[in-house]
Amino acid sequence: LFASETASTVSSRGEYFFPVEEDKDKGKADFQVSSYDLYAPRWATTPDAEFKGQDEFQFTAGEFVWTGFDYLGEPTPYNADVTNLLNFSDPSAQARMSEELKSLGRILVPSRSSYFGIVDLAGFKKDRFYIYQARWRAELPMAHILPHWNWPGREGQVTPVHVYTSGDEAELFLNGRTLGRKKKGPFEYRLxxxxxxxxxxxxxxxxxxxxxxxxxxxxxxTGPAERLTLKADRATIGADGSDLSFVTVSVVDKNGLTVPRAKNRIHFEVFGPGEIVAVDNGDATSHESFQSKERAAYNGLCLVVIRSKAGAAGGIQLRAYSEALKSADVTIKSRRAR
Incomplete structure (x- = not known):
């Protein structure tokens, strides 16, 4: 037995809402979903619940998670399409969903892509990536803290901290003070x-x-946003007119830390034998064109996809600039095949 479509957890990269509620149908605001990874549609569940089911029933061979990547369309839990009713066989549950759809039908929903992904539409890892990494790669030493720690105005207020790790226990420190050491119990997959x-x-x-x-x-x-940084996933690409380099654009402070709530508008220029074929930021509510030379950062990040020009070798320079921030550039080599 294997599970062919599991979890269907929903979240938005870098968004966290308070108080942190345990009800899986909560955690929503401003057409985003909290990244505490506790939230899912009524018919779905969380990674933790899926892992528990697999561990309880050892004959389970594994799972295919819905989904690895966000995708265009089906912006559940803000999806007003009547096909949502197909997720329920119980008449009373269908009736409740029908009423919810009627309510959404009176709202202009801006969401244009899904929230299901472990990775967002721009390819950036959500927090959820790390709970799966801890599960699927138990031999890999890793730990991941959420949420980010930029909360002006929340001083003294309860702000839960969760940790995903392939270890079996962990100790948390805040400004050098221990907040205690915790150990995973049976069927526990986060601390x-x-x-x-x-x-x-x-x-x-x-x-x-x-x-x-x-x-x-x-x-x-972090401190306030001060400059941009660019990091290409491939420093050299083929000069064939189809090879690509994916460039991560980060809004950082003076110490080079990504500012987790930054939404600065960023402009791009390309020089040399290459072109911009797409930009994105992973925000499910963004209606900016993918074919553009500018993009607003979403929670500190955006993406530029560079393509080579056929037969034209040389350096492709991408420059990024934004008002009040120091600009950045990166050079990608375009090389003819030998």
Whole structure:
């Protein structure tokens, strides 16, 4: 037995809403979904629940998660399409969903793409990526803290901290003070410190496995946005008119930390034997064109896809600039095949 379409958890990269509620139908605001990874449509569930089911029933061979990547269309939980009713066989559940759809029908829903992905539409990892990494690659030392730690105005307020790790226990520190060491119990797939009160500074987690230090992660409060950085996934591409390089654009502070709530508008120029074929930022509510030379960052990030020109070798220079920020550029080599 294997599970052919599991979870259907929904989340928006870098969005967190408070208070953190346990009801899987909550965690929604401003047509986004909280990235605490506790939220799913009524007919769906969370990664934690899926893992528990697989561990309880050892004859389960594995799962195919809905979905690896976000995609255009079906913006559940803001999807007003009547095909939603097909997810329910119980008449009373269908009736409740029908009423919900009628309510959405009176709202101009801006969402144009899904929230199901482990990775967003621009290819950036959501927090959920790391709970699956911890599960599927148990041999890999890793730890991941959520949420980010930029919460002006929340000083002294409860701001839960969750950790995904391939270790079996972890200790959390806030500005050098221990907030306690926690160990995973049976059917537990995340570690939770639900009573943390926010103060700016540094969150650090040290994970352990079988009693030995295993992995660490650090999240810091950033300063204001100061400059842009560009990072190409491929420094050299073929000069064949079809090869691509995906460039991550980050809005960072003076220390090079990505500013997690930055939404600066960024403009792009290309020089040399290449062209921009697409831009995106992973925001499901964005209606900006994918074929453009500008894009607003979404929670600190956006993406530019560069394509070579057929038969034209040389350096492709991408420059990014934004008002009040220091610009950045990167050069990608376009090389003819030998």
């Amino acid at each position: 939770r410190w639900d009573d943390v009160k926010y103060e700016p500074g540094e969150l650090r987690v040290v994970a352990y496995k079988n009693g030995r230090r295993w992995a660490e992660d650090v999240v810091k409060t």
